[in-house]
Amino acid sequence: MKRFLVVAGVDEYTSQFLSQRIDLEALLILSDEDFKELGIPMGPRKKLMRALDERRRDLANPGDFVDSKL
Structure with a gap:
């Protein structure tokens, strides 16, 4: 959750x-x-x-999964 708050610019809370x-689950x-x-x-x-709206949209429509080649 800390990373999410940092990216959102509200980590001081x-x-x-x-x-x-x-x-993070409760936050949503x-x-x-x-x-x-x-x-x-x-x-x-x-x-x-x-x-949180962006996160919900991403979770609802994650897009195609592309495997990386190592």
Whole structure:
């Protein structure tokens, strides 16, 4: 989850998620209201919501799997 938060630009809120035992799976089902309750300000909340929307889209349509040649 830490890597996801870093890429989303909101890693300074990692401690809030860890203290509530929120992992990446739980993060994917949280709402904007949940993030407000965790004390996440609007700017970072919007970044996080956008990153989660992108993650959900990627999970729903992962595309073709291409094996690499070593």
